Amino acid sequence: MIVLAAVGVLAVLLGGYAILAVTLGGSVPRGTSVGGVDVSGLSRDQAGQRLRDRLVPRADESFRVSVRGKTYSLKPAEAGLGLDVPATVDAVYVPRSLNPVEVSKALRGGGEVAPVLTVDHTKLFAAVGRLAKEVRKNGSPGGITFAGGTAKAADPVVGYRLDIAAASGRIEQEFLRTNAPIELPVAEQKPKVDQAEVRRAMREFATPAMSGPVRVRVNGKSFEVTPAEVGAALTMVPDGAGRLTPRLDAAAFERAVADRLKIVQIEPKDASVRMFAGRPAVVPSTQGQTVPPASLARAVLAALPKSGAERVATVRTKPADAKFTTKAAQDLGVKQVVGEFTTYYPHAAYRNTNIGQAGRLIDNRLIKPGETFSLNGILGERTEANGFAKGFVIVGGRLREELGGGVSQVATTTYNAAFFAGMEDVEHRPHAFYIDRYPVGREATVYWGYLDLKWRNNTPYGVLVQAVNKQSSPGTKGSITVRLWSTKYWTVKGQTSARHNFREPKVIFDEKKGCVPQDGVRGFDVDVVRKLYRGSTLEKTETDHVRYSPEDRVTCGPAPTPTPTPTPKPKPNSKPPAAGN
CATH class of the missing domain: 3.10.20 (Ubiquitin-like (UB roll))
Incomplete structure (x- = not known):
């Protein structure tokens, strides 16, 4: 009898448990909310719909974070954050089950449940990294300055930076769980020198x-x-x-x-x-x-x-x-002439001044192995203070007066001395049109600011520049000789082609002030070849194609008035010509 009674009691209890499990299951437990959204007593589908209606919109809106009391906004999409609705419903829903764990969960109630998120950690770290750059404050150690002879103390400043890993974890933990700004952790950078x-x-x-x-x-x-x-x-x-x-x-x-x-x-x-x-x-x-x-x-x-x-x-x-x-x-081996050239110039006071001054400035210039000679670098700007006078220069194919006219005579002479010494041609520019006192094709002009004569000492020996100027006088030409002293390293052979591709000058009448008359010279092309030998071995062949523009014939004054051609008078009884078709 006792056994039968115990069995009956157990059956009643089991039946009651089953009824309780069926009654409580199949819905979200009482008192359950997700991110402040109440989902108590809802079915799975109802809970999912309520989350989509009320929580998903929040998951798409910008959320706030706080760093040391200052608030910033982040966009969930840019931070790789989203709400996983199905997984969140799974976290709160209790199915009908005899499982004691599920029954116990239903009896206790759900409480506030954390939403289940989708997180792209790469995007999250990148967004927090951008914020870190914005909020970072560099500290500075204490120090002392002495500007103007006065000691002045600089107080230390505490810096801070956002802890990117910890801040990302805090956002992932708090997103959609609070409407308040999410406080992000920072790391202080204490100054090395204190007050x-x-x-x-x-x-x-x-x-x-x-x-x-x-x-x-x-x-x-x-x-x-x-x-x-x-x-x-x-x-x-x-x-x-x-x-x-x-x-x-x-x-x-x-x-x-x-x-x-x-x-x-x-x-x-x-x-x-x-x-x-x-x-x-x-x-x-x-x-x-x-x-x-x-x-x-x-x-x-x-x-x-x-x-x-x-x-x-x-x-x-x-x-x-x-x-x-x-x-x-002494080891530079400056002992013999390795390149020498002389040019002559007609008498003009400005040529004596400018050529003489340029010669004095380059005289005794030592160019060590690997160094570059620059005529502009040595002469400087051609000014009266630098010892130069006004003379004729070529600008745009026309002669005009400027300070330093005639210096190209020194440029041409130096260029030829370097040419036959085998120096490396770094920069040189022939005149716009040919000047017959210079060797055809082998000449150089300079202009302060953009045209220079440069050559590099490409030997293991030093090169000393010697310049000797003999001034002109009325009826007597002057001359400038440039010698390069060193130890012979190169044997140089030069050749110049015949002139070709001739071009005729134009005739120009110029009434403007400062006009300088020009006789006019044909333009032409010419090729200059330089061969450099070491002993009997040809090391290098260089070809320089030179194109001379015509020197226009310039007359300073108005163009002559053309003589009108008289109209022939018709002969008596003559008939007008017939019109053409």
């Missing part, structure tokens, strides 16, 4: 350092350095422990006091190669006695924290060798 260290450095070094001048003593002589001159080269640099340490830039400080160092030291002199008695000779270098920049900086730095008469920096000079020594000059 206490800045105050200490100001007190112990910076303020005393700028308190007055420092007297520098060198071998019994002395000069003063002002706080402004020291401050321009002085900095305070943090060490590994964040302690500010003074540093005086030796090179910058040497430049600041260079005028006074000249008085207390003897600069070394480089060797040179110059013409003496018609031949090149080496002028030996001389040793100097100079103040080492590093020693000067250390001595001044040590005097800066001191006061009054103790602010003295004592240093001694040391022997200093020249950068270009006597042996280096």
Whole structure:
């Protein structure tokens, strides 16, 4: 009987459990919400529809994030975020089941359930990375400046940056779960030098350092350095422990006091190669006695924290060798003429002035192996202050007066000397039209600003330029000779073709002020070939095609009035001609 009664009780309990499971299952438990959207008691389909109606629109709208109290907006699509409705419904829905876990879930109620998201982590990290660039604030360590000879403290600034990985995780965790801005974590960047260290450095070094001048003593002589001159080269640099340490830039400080160092030291002199008695000779270098920049900086730095008469920096000079020594000059092998050319020019006072000045400026110029000779670089702009006078130049195929007219005579002469010495032609330009006192095809013009004569020393020896000018006089031509002295390296053979492709000049009448008459010369083409040998071996062949424009015939004045052709009178009894068809 007892057994039968127990079985009956169990059957009743099981039946009641089954009824409870069936009654509670097949819907969302009571009290369930997702992202603030109530889905209690809804079927699977009803819950899905409510989420699509109420939560999906929010998942498409911009959401807010907060960084250190400032709010920013992000777009879910750009951040790779979306709502997975089916998965979210699965998370809240309880099916009809005898499973105790499901029954227990239905009895407890759902509460607030986190929405299930679709997340493209690449897009999310990229969006947070863009935000990180926007919100980042760079910190700065404390420091001290000395501009104008005054010590000034710079307070340290704490910086911060967005922690991209942690911020992305926070967004993924909080998206659609709150309407408030999502607070994103940042990492602070504390300055290496704190405020206490800045105050200490100001007190112990910076303020005393700028308190007055420092007297520098060198071998019994002395000069003063002002706080402004020291401050321009002085900095305070943090060490590994964040302690500010003074540093005086030796090179910058040497430049600041260079005028006074000249008085207390003897600069070394480089060797040179110059013409003496018609031949090149080496002028030996001389040793100097100079103040080492590093020693000067250390001595001044040590005097800066001191006061009054103790602010003295004592240093001694040391022997200093020249950068270009006597042996280096001798090793250049400047001993024989390797290229020489002479051109002649008709008398004109401006030619004597300008050709003479250009010759003086290039004379004794030493071009070391690999260096480039630049005529414009040596002469500079042709101005009266630079020793040049007004003369005729060719611009746009026409003659006109400008400062430096005639300098192309030196350019042509130098070009030919370099041509036969085998120097590398870097830049040269023939005249617009042919001038008969120059070798056809082998000539060069220069113009400040855009036309230059350049050649490179392509030998292992030095090249010394010698220029000898013989001035013209009324009825006597002048001449300019350029010689290049070195050690013979190239054997050069040149050849010029016959003139061809002739072009006739135009006739121009010009009434404008400043007109210069021209006789007119035919234009033509010519080819110049240069062959460079090392011994008997041909190393290189160069061809320069030169095209000369015609020199137009220019008459300064109005064009002549053409003489009208008289109209013949008709003969008596003559008939007019018949009209043509």
